[in-house]
Amino acid sequence: MRKLIFFLFFLVLSTPIVSAQQYDLVLEGGRVMDPETGLDAVRNIGIRDGKIVRISSEALSGRRVIHATGLVVAPGFIDLHQHGQEMESQRVKALDGVTTALELEIGAPDVAQFLKTKEGHSLIHYGTSASHAAARALVFGAPLLPGEILPKSGPATDQPATPEQIMRIEQRLRSELDAGGLALGMGIQYTPGATRLEVIDMFRLAAERRVPVYTHVRSSSRVDPGSSIESVSEVIAASAISGASLHIVHINSSCLRDAPECLSMVEGARSRGLDVTIEAYPYIAGMTYINSALFNPGWQEKEGGISYGDLVLPNTGEHLTRERFDELHNSSNPQTVLVFANTQEVLDKVIPHPLVMIASDGFQGHPRNAGTYSRVLAQYVREKGTITLMDALRKMSLMPAEMLERSTPVARQKGRLQEGADADIVVFDAATISDHATFEKPMEPSVGVHYLLVAGTVVVNEGKIVPDVFPGRALPGRAALHDERSLRSP
Numbered sequence: 001m002r003k004l005i006f007f008l009f010f011l012v013l014s015t016p017i018v019s020a021q022q023y024d025l026v027l028e029g030g031r032v033m034d035p036e037t038g039l040d041a042v043r044n045i046g047i048r049d050g051k052i053v054r055i056s057s058e059a060l061s062g063r064r065v066i067h068a069t070g071l072v073v074a075p076g077f078i079d080l081h082q083h084g085q086e087m088e089s090q091r092v093k094a095l096d097g098v099t100t101a102l103e104l105e106i107g108a109p110d111v112a113q114f115l116k117t118k119e120g121h122s123l124i125h126y127g128t129s130a131s132h133a134a135a136r137a138l139v140f141g142a143p144l145l146p147g148e149i150l151p152k153s154g155p156a157t158d159q160p161a162t163p164e165q166i167m168r169i170e171q172r173l174r175s176e177l178d179a180g181g182l183a184l185g186m187g188i189q190y191t192p193g194a195t196r197l198e199v200i201d202m203f204r205l206a207a208e209r210r211v212p213v214y215t216h217v218r219s220s221s222r223v224d225p226g227s228s229i230e231s232v233s234e235v236i237a238a239s240a241i242s243g244a245s246l247h248i249v250h251i252n253s254s255c256l257r258d259a260p261e262c263l264s265m266v267e268g269a270r271s272r273g274l275d276v277t278i279e280a281y282p283y284i285a286g287m288t289y290i291n292s293a294l295f296n297p298g299w300q301e302k303e304g305g306i307s308y309g310d311l312v313l314p315n316t317g318e319h320l321t322r323e324r325f326d327e328l329h330n331s332s333n334p335q336t337v338l339v340f341a342n343t344q345e346v347l348d349k350v351i352p353h354p355l356v357m358i359a360s361d362g363f364q365g366h367p368r369n370a371g372t373y374s375r376v377l378a379q380y381v382r383e384k385g386t387i388t389l390m391d392a393l394r395k396m397s398l399m400p401a402e403m404l405e406r407s408t409p410v411a412r413q414k415g416r417l418q419e420g421a422d423a424d425i426v427v428f429d430a431a432t433i434s435d436h437a438t439f440e441k442p443m444e445p446s447v448g449v450h451y452l453l454v455a456g457t458v459v460v461n462e463g464k465i466v467p468d469v470f471p472g473r474a475l476p477g478r479a480a481l482h483d484e485r486s487l488r489s490p
């Protein structure tokens with residue numbers, strides 16, 4: 001009994017101490033939105049050691065208090081598809097609300113080197129898949145040069161691999177996954193020599209290692225054989241055969257005018273129990289390297305029936321002619337080119353679809369690098385009213401986090417605005433947020449993000465990038481995490 005009295009006395013004494021507790025940072029009075037629980041209310045958020053510790057309607061005290069009245073406070077956006085990993089791109093991503101930007105479509109050519117280079121030098125969180133295209137180039141004796149992510153069109157992209165070569169590609173991919181790769185990245189259109197069986201073998205490897213396959217499918221053509229319908233069927237079949245989870249990137253540009261049909265194919269596959277997910281970006285043009293195998297003979301049809309004049313050089317706005325195309329395609333210089341192949345009408349059907357996550361495919365030279373997330377919030381939530389604010393946040397944070405959970409348990413703490421989650425948070429003005437990047441000025445930052453927190457560190461303060469803070473951390477794949485644990489345990 002005396003023990004109980006003592007305990008109650010202690011409890012009474014300690015309660016005021018707990019409620020007066022100082023947080024590292026408090027976000028006060030914002031409209032807090034969490035797509036998983038549906039919370040949409042004015043709350044205060046207490047952050048400590050990079051985590052959301054408290055969400056409350058009571059006042060909280062912190063070493064720093066940010067007044068968020070009138071602003072939306074949401075989980076930071078997770079971009080599953082970001083090629084531009086240098087600091088300039090990271091800055092415009094941060095101003096677009098992105099707290100995690102991953103290179104998953106193709107993948108860095110060397111996972112260990114990628115992770116090492118970024119450690120301690122990253123504004124936002126990062127990670128990469130293991131690259132099938134790079135592994136293939138290596139095995140064919142034409143390894144990618146530093147800074148490249150895609151091979152130039154040649155034997156390494158166009159020839160079928162022998163069984164022995166496939167074995168060596170798999171060996172390389174296994175070691176890339178061990179080094180921390182989050183998934184298997186396959187740009188099938190960039191390695192047209194890969195046979196149907198090679199694709200199935202890669203999916204089998206992914207299934208064996210329990211990681212998803214992120215893929216840019218074989219063709220965007222409207223004509224069979226080789227249509228986008230066939231290309232989407234190819235990867236859905238490989239997923240069914242192998243059991244590997246499948247993520248099809250940019251369904252907007254991979255299926256073009258047949259995107260509604262591709263969406264219904266994915267719905268069908270999912271309703272049959274297959275794990276297939278998709279993403280899109282809100283622009284009518286794509287962008288890629290002109291010397292890649294995507295522009296091998298027959299490219300006009302594979303890109304949905306376009307021609308030379310639909311190819312435009314970024315920044316200068318030069319429309320290509322046949323002669324200029326030949327010169328650039330045959331060059332070893334990896335020049336990027338904008339590909340105008342889609343319509344606004346198709347995009348307006350794709351972006352609001354409930355299965356579609358938002359991912360930017362960002363790279364310098366295309367406005368999607370800087371503007372994707374703000375553009376969806378401005379155009380689809382505010383102007384067209386075809387997506388609710390909560391659903392847009394779901395497409396930008398929770399859905400990609402859930403996708404990442406197939407690769408790493410670390411993702412369970414991301415994409416949520418909940419106690420215990422990582423303090424990756426965007427604070428923005430829903431009434432003014434908008435993209436300013438254009439095809440003429442592709443690196444123009446978005447406006448409307450007032451604050452951005454990465455692991456509890458403020459990286460955007462009053463709409464401006466905070467200099468010299470690098471709180472971004474690696475999201476390592478399951479294999480690397482497992483190795484770490486087994487190294488630590490005696």
Ligand SMILES: [Zn+2]
Pocket residue numbers: 105216249250361
């Ligand atoms: Zn792509």
